[in-house]
Amino acid sequence: MNARSRTKDTAAEVVTRSHAGRAAERTGGVLMKQARHAGRGVLLFVDTCAQVRNVGSVLPQLMRQVEMAGFGSIVVLALIAGLTGMIMAMQTGFELQKMGLQENLGAIIGATFLREMGPIWCAIIILARVGAAMAAEIGTMVVNEEVDALRVMSINPVRYLVLPRVLALVISMPLLTAIADFVGLAGGALVSEAMFDVTIAKFKESAILLLNGPDFWYGVFKSGVFACIIGTIACDRGLNTTDGAEGVGRATTSTVVLSVVFVLVSDFILNAFIQAVMRPIFG
């Protein structure tokens, strides 16, 4: 009886261990793969930076990408930022009103937008709207052998395809962030005036310290970094598409997922960096 139960235990243990072993193996495999991909992405980014000196040769593509990525995103980003500003003003306004502190709405909404909401909303809209489309477009080009055709013609795909796309994001995302900041604050100001009797002038007065400080520029700086991350991930995923149409779908999805993760992780790191290094210098 004793012996039998022991054998059973051992058998069960073997089963669990091999399950755990396999799970660990799989997790390890996935981690290794992601690490390799990340490494590949970094290399692509370095390669792209090295191509910046050739930017003169891709100006038409750059213009087209700025138009698509930048101008195309203004309306939806403004809508979302404006609504967020209004919602935030409403939600915080009620609480502040209880304590009679609603005069500070401008400072609160200003801080949230300049520091986080502006850059993050901009990144989310761009990665969903533009990053996914970039990955799909480049992925389709890979599947149709168009990228091979470029290589055979001695046209470097990093210069011809990646550089204008990443650069277009680096140019347009900080501007879009500024727009999101402005519209978000405007939305907040409108609600503050309509619901909490905080005049626009009061709202501005409360926000002015922030507006004059370096926070706006920190946000813009962050959005430039996000642009590099999103552009590089989208192009890398697109360029490494395999398995035809199905692969294009995978490239698109993983661009969105990876971009969200990396944008948030880098946001955390950048905030720490700003607090530790930049604030002591710029305030």
Added chain:
Amino acid sequence: MSDTTSRPRWGQTELELPVMPAAPPEGREPLIRIRDLNRHFGPRHILRGVSLDVYQGETLVILGGSGSGKTTLLRHLMAMLRPEDGRITIKGVAAGGRDLDMASASDEDIESYRRNLGVVFQMAALLNSLTVLENVGLPLVEVDRLPPEQVRERVVESLRRVYLPAEEILNLKPAALSGGMRKRVGIARAIIQRPRIILYDEPTTGLDPVTVNGVNELTLDLQKRLGVTSIVITHDMNAAFMIADRIALLYKGRIVACGTKDETRLNPHPVLQQMLTGSTTGPLTEGYGS
């Protein structure tokens, strides 16, 4: 020859025996020399020692079943894949007119080689966001940096050469063209830099018979008028016999037959015979079906 009579004479291993490149026709120099080329994809051994010579100015047709590695071989010749084993040498195309050794070539050598190379991709591989003018002129604009008027002139000339109504289609996007026109535009792009070597990956698949003939005549025409060396992958036997100087058969990752059209017709190799007759019984379809 029927398959039943041929089968006893050919064991499976004999089917896969590689042929060594034959003596050069009319004492010509081989331009491209492939020796014992191997390629794995993961555990799969796709090219298993390909040896092949391609002579200056000839049109070599490569036949082979689906998945036999034809495109993979072509990708090696495009320098998209470097030989993992074996050698590919190409005469006088590296930087400074030296011979190119694919395994040890520098980026500069590859660039110089590709300057001499035109590739016609299976699906034409035109850039969808560009017009016909921009597509065909792409290498002139991006690599040679020619001024727009000159590009346009060369593009029109190139489109005329593939019998396309240049003025009509210059400003159309590829999506607005028929499959046959797209392929011709692809050929126009491949020849615009006046290459010495043109690689065709199934240039006539999916085209109507008239366009197929048009593309074949074009291949012949380019060889005659521009003296280019062509390597053509095709499944189309008529096309093969129309345009080829020599025909090679790729089977299970090796060149198992290679010769002139007459030699090919008379070659008793069962795989070749099956390809020629299109029979569904034979080594190519062994183990399929029931």
